[in-house]
Amino acid sequence: MSSVQDERLPVKQKNFQFSWSWFSIPSLLLFWILAVYFMDAFVFENRVIPQVWEVVAEFWEMVKTPTDAHDTYYTAGGEEPKKYWWTLGSLGAHIWQSFKEVVIGFVGAFIVALFLGFMAGFSKGFREYITPLNGVFMSIPAIAWAPLLILMFEKFTAIVLVVYIAAVSPMIIAIMEGVLTIKGQEVRAARALGAKPKQLFFYVYLPASLPFITAGLRIGFSQAWRALVAAEMVGGIGVGLGHLVAMSDELGSNAAMMLGIVFIGLLSYIFERLVFRRIEKRYEVWRLH
């Protein structure tokens, strides 16, 4: 099957395929370096945003000090300090904590959004009902939810819930829009071929709305990150990248704060490459003409 295809189809798959996305991060770094230079030279007397290398130094510092860092030390029942460099020292603990929180909250939100998004796509009544609610929930910032949830639940649970709430609404909207775009004809064809509702969902709605689900995932995931930071800031001193940012902000340690922001961005970039881009590859061929 595949060998036949290789001969006839216009397959231009090289091992080494150029992509403009390679320039994204370097250009961002370049912009950062130049912006700081410019600001140093013309705007501020003292450096407000740390230079890239200062952040790298801070990174090294944190990696070297697996223990006794202000941020992990005073955690109630804090975990034992990590001993290997590849655990990234205290930074590793922050990343791991945030990663856990964000993944659990996000996956939960995704499952619910998949369900509600499809419901809203199918049922006009439910769509009408849920649209204003989505609007309202999306506009209330996580920072307003977080204190409440932290009151009611364990800190970890509360943060996961904040992440969930932040991610679910935009994903519902994106998936709903995707379902609405599916051509009635395709659904009819599948039904006429005997597809039962469940099959219709898995074999037609799901593949056909994959582009929108990916868009929803992208937006939802970044919402999740954003909310995480807010929630970690509110939830008292502890571990997590959001906490690192908040604490560094509080203490005026701009390099550490930037480091936290960079890692928040970096993790979301890694997700982009490893998850969303992969899904996208599956429909790129049939989608673009």
Add this chain to the structure above:
Amino acid sequence: MSSVQDERLPVKQKNFQFSWSWFSIPSLLLFWILAVYFMDAFVFENRVIPQVWEVVAEFWEMVKTPTDAHDTYYTAGGEEPKKYWWTLGSLGAHIWQSFKEVVIGFVGAFIVALFLGFMAGFSKGFREYITPLNGVFMSIPAIAWAPLLILMFEKFTAIVLVVYIAAVSPMIIAIMEGVLTIKGQEVRAARALGAKPKQLFFYVYLPASLPFITAGLRIGFSQAWRALVAAEMVGGIGVGLGHLVAMSDELGSNAAMMLGIVFIGLLSYIFERLVFRRIEKRYEVWRLH
């Protein structure tokens, strides 16, 4: 033209048309009331979330006190206190301030997103380039930008910028996805009919991607609101709904804080009804089969 249509088309437009969206807000209120009852009874010793009527009382309080309210009182160069009840007293000032900030930032973001979103939809290279950047920017929370921008710009400008940054990326993604969905055939048809690039844009790409632009607007607008609140909380001008929330939080006035949150939600609901829903109506007919 229209009379002909009315006779033949399946027009079911009554003056009074039922919509499930009527239940959205009431059900939210009901949930709130019950949740507070439940929490009072079983969870917390002290009331944490105020009951609906306490918030209404606080609302009335603020409307009655157009002047000398703690929140507007110490504003540098604050505006003259409003004198009519319909200005909603000090609440009116908060709403108006936030409204200005959000509209300027959001409209700016929309214009840029329209441009970049279409660019990304058209050019594979640009799409590849911008996708990771969008991911990175979307995941960095407004609250991390805000302090920096407040250092660099006038407060009003800084808040508008925060709103802009928060809203632009999700709108770019949504519009890009919309452009990618446009069937090549329609574009070809238009080109064969002599549409020049500009016309192609206005007469094909724009109407065809309207559903996605609306979805983008929705998500972008709520991001704008969220960011506004965060920015106002950090760099409070002294007026604004976000400021109201932050200050009430600081002073421990739960009712005023909830009032702020409710108005944040309410304004976004009003936008939903007056702007997004209107746009949606324009394509609902041809979009759904």
Add this chain to the structure above:
Amino acid sequence: MDSVQHVGGDPLVIDNLYFSYGQLTIFENLNITVQPGEFLSIIGPSGCGKTTLLNLLSGFLEPDSGSVLLRGTPLKPEDPHFGYVFQHATLFPWLSTIENVEFGLKMAGELSPSEMREKAMHYLAMVGLKGFEDYLPLKLSGGMQQRVSLARALTLEPRLLLMDEPFGALDAITRDDMNDELLVLWEELGQTVVFITHDIDEAIYLSDRIIVLNRPPHGIYKDFKSEIPRPRSGQETRTCDLFWEYKKDLRNDIEEVAKSAVVA
């Protein structure tokens, strides 16, 4: 092929059917009984309601009143015993040609993957598309897409086959080939076929019975049984006297129908 009942079965009954799109009435008191195993063609001018009728038969549309019943119950689109070939080939763009053809079998879930592949390949070859099994639909020509869509409906070997201008996009020769293939299949499996076409020759060549639809909402203009003997084969059938007679009559009928005013 066990699941297919060769002859037997029950008639498909359209009883006192009313249907309208909003103010635009398409059918008023329509009555048709399709006998099991019958090959029925429906012709009529563009926009007279042929596609609408097929949608009512298959259960995609609901009658305003009256009924479409098979063995006492209305047809559901999901019914595995009927197949539908749409006026526009509606292939799934994310599946390859062969996967499109296999789709129905996969939904039924009765065969192993290799059995499915084999059966699908059989029908794909029948419509002349051997060698294109790994193409994505958007890389096929219009006529090729339509043929894939035909193969897709046929793989299920349905007892009732609803076809909406399935060969409209094909050249004369391919079309004749397809006609012959369809007849062979029909004679083998004995399905009931409701066949929409705008080609008079095709209708006569294939059918037991032909219905000419009038402009809406006037319903049936003519309904007659063909006396052309079976088995039918190529030029022989196409040149027999009865064929020419029917052809002349039908042309006149359609001209008649077309002359009547356009729907208000």
Add this chain to the structure above:
Amino acid sequence: MDSVQHVGGDPLVIDNLYFSYGQLTIFENLNITVQPGEFLSIIGPSGCGKTTLLNLLSGFLEPDSGSVLLRGTPLKPEDPHFGYVFQHATLFPWLSTIENVEFGLKMAGELSPSEMREKAMHYLAMVGLKGFEDYLPLKLSGGMQQRVSLARALTLEPRLLLMDEPFGALDAITRDDMNDELLVLWEELGQTVVFITHDIDEAIYLSDRIIVLNRPPHGIYKDFKSEIPRPRSGQETRTCDLFWEYKKDLRNDIEEVAKSAVVA
């Protein structure tokens, strides 16, 4: 109608054209010269590259080598002097029927709204769709959509008209009507027409010249000029000896082409 040059103009020259989709070669060294004002029909089996050829003519596809030139320059799809009717009606779903027909005029921006409306109504009536001007495309039947798409291309009164099976979805009578309307228009305006069809009768009835395409990548199988006199009219033309002769020949040609193996 000032913008239309009645006769005169230059030929459309396809010179030494090569084209392939990846590994799949469609044309090798194709040469065709279309005379100004000529009515050229192209027939050939499904998948032989007719649509591809039209896309190359219109500039939607670029040749791998060789050229398609009109007055020394390649055609661009945006050229206001040519019109394209696609194999699938591709109407704009957000515009009503009449707005779809007006679209090209609006792009040209030379007429006032009322003039545009008038002209669009004229062509909409010509394709038999008066009364449907405020329908959205999705409320039209397949054949009606195709007719709207035809009217849309005609309103621009283009000097070069490329048509890809425009009447494939129409019933015999409507189709004959459309054929006659097209001929009247063509005789009046003297455009160059490249017309793709799978209907031999239609090709003979309409054309000055007919090209039979072979399976890819073998190019032209036959290219001949019709001797049937003009003006042509209905039954008379369709029953003349030359018509029958051409018809038999073409059927044989196509049968021949179809017999040759399917592309590897």
Add this chain to the structure above:
Amino acid sequence: MAADKPQKVIRIGWVYAMANAPVLIADKKGYFKEQGIKVELQSFTSGPRVRQGLMSGKLDLAYIGTPPVYHWYSKGLKSKIIAKVNYGQAAVIVRKDSGITKVSGLRGKKMAGVKIGSGMDVLLRGFVLTEKSKLDPRKDLEIRPMKPGNMGAAVENKVVDGAFVWEPFTSKYLLRGKTKLILDVNKELPQYPWYVIMAMPKALKEKREEIIKVLKAHKKAVAFLNSSPTAGNDIIAKAFHLTEVKDDKGKVHTPAEMLSMARQRLGWQSNLTAKDKEFVQRLMNYSRKLGYIKKDLSANELIDDSLLKAAN
């Protein structure tokens, strides 16, 4: 409450600030353990966050600024102030080259401040501006709320002309060499109380014995801070992630240097004096005038020094 009952856990929330060092010391040096009580500590970045913990009943005690206690009291959180934690810490700095020598020199200028409604904000608007400098905070200057960590840069970069700031930030910025001190609030109001320990009414009822033990540990920690400044500074520097500071001449200053400088304006004390009560009353009056509280309050309602007496 029988003595043989298992030890009750005391849950303490504290605002993550240098002035609250005693709670940290008591924990690190094991003073709570010495008292035989089980303590759970949770730190917060700001007062409102602590309040959430108090409201939900997840905290018994809090180390917190004075104004939040009565702000919340007026909103229904009827807790008591039971001990003092520190005095001093607030100051106003300007650029050295600005020519400003007094706070009143900031008239018509921009100044970095804190969140409106927060404890420090009461001190800034009520005392520093209105009372001390006769400036109307709503008209005579613009106050830009900022994180203390950013105030130094804001002043040095002329984003603002002055900043209302506290320890250890004041010392850090002064050591950087570009700014100067124009007001030390502790000089104006010697030993004014700032952070205090507040207790929830339920905890006061049910865990009185344990709270007294907490106060004993607290006193010991305060004593340690005052008697062993070097060891104390070391713990503080680590806990608050203080790093070396380079001044404009390139000279490097250690965290220890910074902290000993901070101690000139900030000190620790556990007893509540009559003067302290007076000062609390004064703060309440500022808040009342500022509209932060809607009715008059009396310091006597709020302060309960009986436990402190029991701990002595």
